[in-house]
Amino acid sequence: MQAAAEVARFAASVAMQWYNAGVSVETKGDGSPVTIADREAERQARAWLEERFPAYGLFGEEFDTVRTDAPRRWILDPIDGTKAFVRGVPLWGTLVACCEGDTVLAGAACYPAVNELVVAAPGEGCWWNGNRAQVSTVSTLREATLLTTDDRFLERKHRREPWRALASEVAVCRTWGDCYGYLLVATGRAEIMVDDIVNPWDAAAMYPLITEAGGRFSDWKGYPTAFGGDVIATNAALANATRRALLESDVPPIPVIA
Incomplete structure (x- = not known):
């Protein structure tokens, strides 16, 4: 959980270097947008994880999967909400998860433009900027x-x-x-x-x-x-x-x- 939070925060800080900087936008084969910020944030997140978890697989939005047969893998989305990002809307984030098969062992999301970080792992709770997070009790x-x-x-x-x-x-x-x-x-x-x-x-x-x-x-x-x-x-x-x-x-x- 700590590693997920750290790499999400790190990759988000990389993406922030291009936020509101007028980056060029390309269109991928599926019609979704991508920028240098997406690619560089994922590239640096992968390097961070390779150094610390060399036996784990890596699966991200922008680059090829690494070690597909590894029991555990990191899943990366360097900028979730690229359409918002390129328009200067702050509601985008960097997403990181560690999985074993289809079981998610930890997840983190960093929203650097609004200074919010949330991280969770099964049995460890959900933590929002260091405080315990809870869903609402609205019942209708x-x-x-x-x-x-x-x-x-x-x-x-x-x-x-x-x-x-x-x-x-x-x-x-x-x-x-x-x-x-x-x-x-x-x-x-x-x-x-x-x-x-x-x-x-x-x-x-x-x-x-x-x-x-x-x-x-x-x-x-x-x-x-x-x-x-x-x-x-x-x-x-x-x-x-x-x-x-x-x-x-x-x-x-x-x-x-x-």
């Missing part, structure tokens, strides 16, 4: 704040109606989510964060942050995993209500473990 959807990164993705045919119904029931619905939305749930400032499309580097660090803060984290089939390709993250009180509203109709509901 009409009082809840619902977040997503980009609601256009949720307008796809098979998810449009459940999403619109949930969004119409809550008190507040906001975007500009990315990794900052999960932080808001983990620290009790929002109740629900959903994403329709996520990669392992987007979600792995977030799993222990949410669950160790007392929340619930699953894919859209209801499985408690960071590797399902989509995410529903909530406080504990609204876990069942949210999943009843959103779970895919063609998949039998999976009970959320309390």
Whole structure:
């Protein structure tokens, strides 16, 4: 957990050198943006980890995977929220997770533009700027704040109606989510964060942050995993209500473990 926090803070400080500096933006094959800040932050984070954990695998957004057969691996997202980063919006972060198979052993997220760091590991709690983090106790959807990164993705045919119904029931619905939305749930400032499309580097660090803060984290089939390709993250009180509203109709509901 300490190493995850340290390398997240370090890589975030590297990325900050290019924040609000007018960097050039390239478009990757999947249509997502990338900058020198993304690549350099990940490159330096990999070097930091190679020196300290030479037997571990490395899996990141910007470079090839190293040691695919290693029992443990580090998962890196140097800038989660590059679209925000390049526009000078401070709600981006550096994400780091250590995993054994699909079990996340530790996760950290550093948000240097807003001076927030959150770190967690199973059984060790979730810690936000050195203080214990807890999800909110809001227990009704009409009082809840619902977040997503980009609601256009949720307008796809098979998810449009459940999403619109949930969004119409809550008190507040906001975007500009990315990794900052999960932080808001983990620290009790929002109740629900959903994403329709996520990669392992987007979600792995977030799993222990949410669950160790007392929340619930699953894919859209209801499985408690960071590797399902989509995410529903909530406080504990609204876990069942949210999943009843959103779970895919063609998949039998999976009970959320309390």
